[in-house]
Amino acid sequence: MRFGSTFAGIIAFSAISYAQVDLEMMTWPELKKAMENGKTTALVYNGGTETRGPQCVNGGHTLMAHATVIAIAEKLGNAIAAPVLPFSPNNASANLPGTIGLTTQLFAAINEQVAEQLIKNGFKNVILMGDHGGGQAEMGEVARKLTEKYGAQGIRVIFCEDVYKLANENFDKYLTAHNLPVSQHAGIPDTSEMLYLGGDKGWVRKDLIPTAVSDREHPNGIRGDARPSTVELGKMIFDMKVDAAVSQIRKALGTPLASNRAPNPSSAGLDR
Numbered sequence: 001m002r003f004g005s006t007f008a009g010i011i012a013f014s015a016i017s018y019a020q021v022d023l024e025m026m027t028w029p030e031l032k033k034a035m036e037n038g039k040t041t042a043l044v045y046n047g048g049t050e051t052r053g054p055q056c057v058n059g060g061h062t063l064m065a066h067a068t069v070i071a072i073a074e075k076l077g078n079a080i081a082a083p084v085l086p087f088s089p090n091n092a093s094a095n096l097p098g099t100i101g102l103t104t105q106l107f108a109a110i111n112e113q114v115a116e117q118l119i120k121n122g123f124k125n126v127i128l129m130g131d132h133g134g135g136q137a138e139m140g141e142v143a144r145k146l147t148e149k150y151g152a153q154g155i156r157v158i159f160c161e162d163v164y165k166l167a168n169e170n171f172d173k174y175l176t177a178h179n180l181p182v183s184q185h186a187g188i189p190d191t192s193e194m195l196y197l198g199g200d201k202g203w204v205r206k207d208l209i210p211t212a213v214s215d216r217e218h219p220n221g222i223r224g225d226a227r228p229s230t231v232e233l234g235k236m237i238f239d240m241k242v243d244a245a246v247s248q249i250r251k252a253l254g255t256p257l258a259s260n261r262a263p264n265p266s267s268a269g270l271d272r
Helices: 002-019 028-036 060-076 104-121 136-153 165-177 188-198 206-211 231-253 265-269
Strands: 041-046 079-081 125-130 156-159
Touching: 028 079, 041 060, 041 104, 060 079, 060 188, 060 231, 104 125, 104 136, 125 136, 125 231, 136 156, 156 231, 165 188, 165 231, 188 231
Parallel strands: 041 079, 041 125, 125 156
Antiparallel strands: none
C-alpha cells in the first residue's frame, strides 16, 4: 500500500509540474498568475504530420515536438509552451498516404497570427521553432517582421534554429564518428527519438525496425537507414535539441533587440 501511494503521488506531482508550463493544461487564472510571476516567454513549436516510413507513426514530428517544448520550457524556467502546431510545409501523396502539408505562405501566416495572439495575451517574448526542415526560413522571416513591428514596445519574436539545425548537425557528427549511417528522413534520429519518447506508447512499430531502410525500387518514406536505432541514441538527440534550444534562447533574450538571429538558408536542407 505504501508503494502504491508513493507511486500515485509521483504521478500526481508529474501532472502538476507538466501543467505549470503547458498552456493547454492550464486554466486562465493559472496562466495569468504564471505570467505575473515572470513566465512571459511563449514557445511556439511547429510539429508536422507526414509519412515517416513503415516503422514510425505519421504524427511523429508533433509527438516529439510536444515532449521537446515541454522540456525546454521546464529548463528555461520562465517560459510557457504554446500548443504544438501539427502541420508543416509539405505536400500529400496517394502513394504514401499520411502527409498533411501547408504551403510555405500559409505556414508563415499561421505562425505570424499565433505569435501575435500570444503577444495580445501579454507575452513579452515569442520563440518560434520547428521540428521539420521545411518552414525554417519562414519562421525566421516572421520573427524579424514581428520584432520590427513590436520591438518599440519591448516585445520580440525570436527564431530558434538551433533546436533543429545545430542539434541535428551535432548528432550527425556523432553518427559519422561511430560509423553509423546519417539519414535525411525517418532514419536513426527520428526513429531513435521516437523509441525513447514513445517506444512503449505505440509511436514505433518495433518489429519493423530490422527492415527500416530506404528502398529506391519501392519508396517507403525512408531516406536513410533506421535499422541501428536505439533508445540510447534517442535520448542523445532529444537532449541535444533541448540543450541547443535553451542555450540559444537564453543568449537571445540576454542581448539587444537588434541581435535577433536571421534564418540560415541551409536549414531547409535538413529534412528530418
